[in-house]
Amino acid sequence: MTAAQSMAGRRRLSQAELDMIITAHEKFVTGKQGGKRASLRFMNLSGLDMSFRNLIDADLAGSVLDGCRMVRTKLDRASLFGADLRQADLRQAVLIRADLRGACLRGANLSQADLTQADFREGQIAIPHPRKGLDVVRHETRNGEVDEVNFSGATLDGSQFAGVSAFKADFSDCSMRGAKLAGANLKEANLSGAILDGADVKGANLEGANFTGAVMSGVDTSTARVHGATLGGALVGSSPAAVGKAQELYQRCLDNQVWCQTGGKSGTPARLDGEDLRPLGDRLKGLRMTALSAKGACLVGLDLSGAQLQGANLQNADLRAVNLRGADLRGAKLTGANLTKADLRQVILSPLPLGPDRQTPANLGSARLRYTMLQSADLSEAVFDGADLRGSDFTGARLSRTSFRDCDVGQAHGLDFGQTAG
Numbered sequence: 001m002t003a004a005q006s007m008a009g010r011r012r013l014s015q016a017e018l019d020m021i022i023t024a025h026e027k028f029v030t031g032k033q034g035g036k037r038a039s040l041r042f043m044n045l046s047g048l049d050m051s052f053r054n055l056i057d058a059d060l061a062g063s064v065l066d067g068c069r070m071v072r073t074k075l076d077r078a079s080l081f082g083a084d085l086r087q088a089d090l091r092q093a094v095l096i097r098a099d100l101r102g103a104c105l106r107g108a109n110l111s112q113a114d115l116t117q118a119d120f121r122e123g124q125i126a127i128p129h130p131r132k133g134l135d136v137v138r139h140e141t142r143n144g145e146v147d148e149v150n151f152s153g154a155t156l157d158g159s160q161f162a163g164v165s166a167f168k169a170d171f172s173d174c175s176m177r178g179a180k181l182a183g184a185n186l187k188e189a190n191l192s193g194a195i196l197d198g199a200d201v202k203g204a205n206l207e208g209a210n211f212t213g214a215v216m217s218g219v220d221t222s223t224a225r226v227h228g229a230t231l232g233g234a235l236v237g238s239s240p241a242a243v244g245k246a247q248e249l250y251q252r253c254l255d256n257q258v259w260c261q262t263g264g265k266s267g268t269p270a271r272l273d274g275e276d277l278r279p280l281g282d283r284l285k286g287l288r289m290t291a292l293s294a295k296g297a298c299l300v301g302l303d304l305s306g307a308q309l310q311g312a313n314l315q316n317a318d319l320r321a322v323n324l325r326g327a328d329l330r331g332a333k334l335t336g337a338n339l340t341k342a343d344l345r346q347v348i349l350s351p352l353p354l355g356p357d358r359q360t361p362a363n364l365g366s367a368r369l370r371y372t373m374l375q376s377a378d379l380s381e382a383v384f385d386g387a388d389l390r391g392s393d394f395t396g397a398r399l400s401r402t403s404f405r406d407c408d409v410g411q412a413h414g415l416d417f418g419q420t421a422g
Helices: 003-007 015-029 240-261
Strands: 123-129 133-142 352-355 358-360
Touching: none
Parallel strands: none
Antiparallel strands: 123 133, 352 358
C-alpha cells in the first residue's frame, strides 16, 4: 500500500485539533470534568506531535501516523490496529498490551519503548475507497510489519510477533522474555545482547541474524532457519551441574548472612567466583551478603532487591536484567560488570566507611550500563570512569562528587553534571 492510498478517505487533523482531543482524553483518563475518550480512528495524523501526552486506552485504529513524534507517549492498551506508523518516533513510549495487529512500523524508532505483551500479529485492515472514502471499504488481511525498526533497549516481554516480518530490525539489548516469535521473519535482525529467555522461535527465519551475547535460556531453535546466524557467545540455559550445585551455593550465601549477623564470629563471606547463580532465582532477595565475592559470576535476571552487598566484589560479573532495587552496594567493586537492563532504582552506591578517616568508593569503571534504571539511586562519589551509560536513566539520582570520566552517555537521561561538583 502506498502512502497516498493510506491517506485516502482519512480526515486530516491539525496540530491544534489533535491537542484539544488529547487534552479531553487526558481529563477522561484521570476522571476530570469535561473528559472524553479519544476516538482517532481512520484519521490522517502524519507528522503531528503527541510527545509526552497520555493516550492510554485511546483508539487510533486504521490511522496514518507516519513520521509522528510520540516520544514518551503513554499508549497502554491503545488500539493501533492497522495503523501506519512508518518512520514514527516512539522512543521511550509506553505501549503495554497495545494492539498493533496489522500495523506497519517500517523504519520507526521504538528505542527503549515498553511493549510488554504488545500484539504485532496479522490483522484484517479496512482500506477506504480512494474517492468515496469510508463509505466504501474493502478488507485486506495484512501481517504486522516491523522491518528495519529500531527496538534497541526496548522491553518486549510476552509480546506477540507470530508471523510478523522483522527483517533487519534492531533488537539489540532488548528484553524479550517469553516473546512469541513463531514463524516470524527475523532475517538479518540484530539481537545482540537481547534477553530471550523462554522465547518461542518455532519455524522462524533467523538467517543471518546476530545473536552475539544474547541470553537464550529455554530457546529451542531446532525448527528455526538459522543459516548464517551468529550464535557465538550466546548464553544458553544453566547446565545440569549448575542446577545440581544450586543448593550448595545458596548455603554459602546463608553462611555469609550468619557471618554478618554474628559480627564475624560464625559463618564466612561467600566465594562464588565464576559460578552460574541463575538457578537460585529469587532466593537471594533481601539477604545480608556483605563482602561476598562473585567475580565473573553469572547472575542474569536474578532478584537481589534489598540485598546487603556492601563491599561485594562483582568485577566482570554478568548482571544483565538483575533486580537490585533498593540494594546496599556501598563500596562494591563492579568494574567491567555487565548491568545492561538492570534495575538499580534506589540502590546505594555511596562509599563504604572502613574506619574513622577511611572509606572506599563504589567502583563501576568500564562497566556496561546500557538502558540501566538508576532513578533515585545514591551514587555519591561512585566511579563510573570509562563506563557505557548509553540509554541509562539517572532521574532523581544523587550525584555528589560522582566521577564520569570518559563515559559514553549517549541518550542517557537525568544526568546533571552540575551536581557532580557538589
